[in-house]
Structures are given as structure tokens and as C-alpha cells.
Amino acid sequence: MGAYILRRLLLVIPTLFGIMVINFALVQFVPGGPIEQILAQLEGEGDVFEGIAGGGGEIEAASDSEYSGARGLPPDFIEDLEREFGFDKPPVERFFNMLWNYMRLDFGESYFRSISVIDLVIEKMPVSISLGLWSTLIAYLVSIPLGIRKAVRDGTSFDTWTSGLIIVAYAIPGFLFAILLLVLFAGGSYLQIFPLRGLTSDNWDELTAWGKAIDYFWHITLPVLASTISAFATLTLLTKNSFLDEIKKQYVMTARAKGLPENRVLYGHIFRNAMLIVIAGFPAVFIGVFFSGSLIIETIFSLDGLGRLGFEAAVARDYPVIFGTLFVFGLMGLVVGILSDLMYVFVDPRIDFEKREG
Numbered sequence: 001m002g003a004y005i006l007r008r009l010l011l012v013i014p015t016l017f018g019i020m021v022i023n024f025a026l027v028q029f030v031p032g033g034p035i036e037q038i039l040a041q042l043e044g045e046g047d048v049f050e051g052i053a054g055g056g057g058e059i060e061a062a063s064d065s066e067y068s069g070a071r072g073l074p075p076d077f078i079e080d081l082e083r084e085f086g087f088d089k090p091p092v093e094r095f096f097n098m099l100w101n102y103m104r105l106d107f108g109e110s111y112f113r114s115i116s117v118i119d120l121v122i123e124k125m126p127v128s129i130s131l132g133l134w135s136t137l138i139a140y141l142v143s144i145p146l147g148i149r150k151a152v153r154d155g156t157s158f159d160t161w162t163s164g165l166i167i168v169a170y171a172i173p174g175f176l177f178a179i180l181l182l183v184l185f186a187g188g189s190y191l192q193i194f195p196l197r198g199l200t201s202d203n204w205d206e207l208t209a210w211g212k213a214i215d216y217f218w219h220i221t222l223p224v225l226a227s228t229i230s231a232f233a234t235l236t237l238l239t240k241n242s243f244l245d246e247i248k249k250q251y252v253m254t255a256r257a258k259g260l261p262e263n264r265v266l267y268g269h270i271f272r273n274a275m276l277i278v279i280a281g282f283p284a285v286f287i288g289v290f291f292s293g294s295l296i297i298e299t300i301f302s303l304d305g306l307g308r309l310g311f312e313a314a315v316a317r318d319y320p321v322i323f324g325t326l327f328v329f330g331l332m333g334l335v336v337g338i339l340s341d342l343m344y345v346f347v348d349p350r351i352d353f354e355k356r357e358g
Contacts (some may be wrong), residue, residue, distance in 0.1 A: 005338060012334045019330050020323070024095050027319065034111050034317045035081050085111065098323060107324035112316055117324035120309065127199055127298065127305030134224045139231040144278065147239025154244060170233035175296040178226035182300065186222060194222050197302030223301045227294050235278065242274040276344065
């Protein structure tokens, strides 16, 4: 197992390098870089994309400059901007300088916020941790018992009705369900039970420890429900099908023939094998929910998390934030893939990845 883990760790390096190369190369062809954003704002255009979509006449009028927003600005000012952002160097040199800094855990500073990328991610992380952690835990706590129940009562009316409900829930877009929750329970047209925005109240610092816990869960209830609604279907049906596959196997029939109680057969023999895929995939599921960051959910509930951070960085062409978060999250995603394999071995020691590779 040690040799397998070592090979996987060594494979992380070229994989991460490839991810960074592809994304860095794509960015070079995207119009409206950070300098153009600044110049457009200085020229009073508001947004660089207005200048890009303004027609060919404006582009021809600015043909003496690389930037369409540079009209009327001294060339020395533009050169200073390029030097400050590092665009006075060739793209290849900028790329390898960036990687060298990342290897030293130096992810730079945001172009527009005067804060380091790491501090910015840490600042936004509580929202994403809250949504990702509680959504994943609730999905597992509900879907696994429900899936087991559906497998035991396969083909009954309970199985039919619950399948219909979770498929309907899966089909409802998360943002639509979020708006419905706001209308019904957050002062829309009916009840005002839950707060409309934020992760905590304004008087958070004045509350006791118990009061802070209640206030936190009070704020996070609706966003978590909105982000969890579509997660039940896949996990529930996966659990059900895993149990059905195991129930039909010979060792289950043998255990029943010995006169073992049904609960012991179900949870003492079937559970471990059936839950292998579900439990071992927990790290990947959590990281997927955590880092994907639902932009729409965060926007609807006025939560400032990683989803909004990524969107705002992409719109503003804040390259240090884009590439810094891409590097960190890409690295963690690859490591989590290795952890998922280790979870398989932990759940079922009979699995040997080295023999499988051989």
C-alpha cells in the first residue's frame, strides 16, 4: 500500500502542473484583463466589456494602444501599471514565477482588494464550510437510513412514494427552492421565522456561547436546506441499489438459513459491504460540495463565501485570486482522491490497490 500511495503522490505533481498550464494558457486569450479593467474605470466607462462591445469604430480609434481604455492617459502610467501587475514580462516567465511562488506558499495579493489571497480565502471560508459540512452530513444522515429502508421494502408503496418524492426534489433547481424558502419563511409574503441575510446577527459578539450557537444555526438553516435538497436522490438510490445487490448474494442467504435475526443479517453482514462505496466516497463528496461553492445560494441569502469570491475574481480578472485558489483547491482535490482510496481500504481491508494495478 505504501508504494501505491507514493506513486499517487508523485502523480499529483504533473497533474497539478497540467491544470495550471491549461488554465493559464486559456486566460491569455480572454479579453479584458485587470489593466483594461482599471483603465476602463478611469475613463468612466464603468466596465471594460462595454468598450469591447462598443463597436469597431472605437477599436479603430484606439489602434495606437494595446488597451482600448487607454485613450487620453499617458503611456508612462500604463507602463507603471504593467510593471506593478507583472505584465511587462513574457507569459512563460510570469507562469514559472507564479509556480515558484506557489511552491514557497506565496500566493500573492489580490489586485483590487489589498489583501493576500490566503487571507481572502480564510475570510470567506466559514460560509463555505458551513454550507458544505452541514449539507453533506444532513444528506448522509437522511439518505443512508432512507436507502436502507427502501431496499428492505423494495417494491412496496413506501418505496414508490419515497422514490417519487426524492426525484421531484432532485428536479427542483436549488435557487428556485431557495427563493421559495425566502418567500415562505424569511419575511417574503408569509412568515418571518428566519433571517434574510448573513451568517450571524449584528450583536454576535454580545451573545453567550449558547446564544451564538443558536444564532448560527438560525441563520444557516435555510441556505443549508436549499443546497441539500438535490443531494438526497443520488445518495439514497445509491444506498438502496447497493443493499439490493448485497441482499441477493449467497452469504446473505446462508446467514438467514442459520436462523440469524434479520437486523443482524442486515447490519452485521450486509451493511459493511453495501456501504463501501457510500462511506468511502465521503471525502470526495464533502470536498466537492465545499469547494464548488454555490454562487446563486450565496447571492440569494447574502452570504459572502468562496462561490461569490470565485465569480467576482473571474469578472474582475483578479488573476492572483483565480490562480491561487485554483492551485490550492486543485491540490486538495488530488489529495482527497488519495484519501478516498485509503477510506476504501479502511472500510474493507480486503481491498489491495497494488495487486489491482499489477
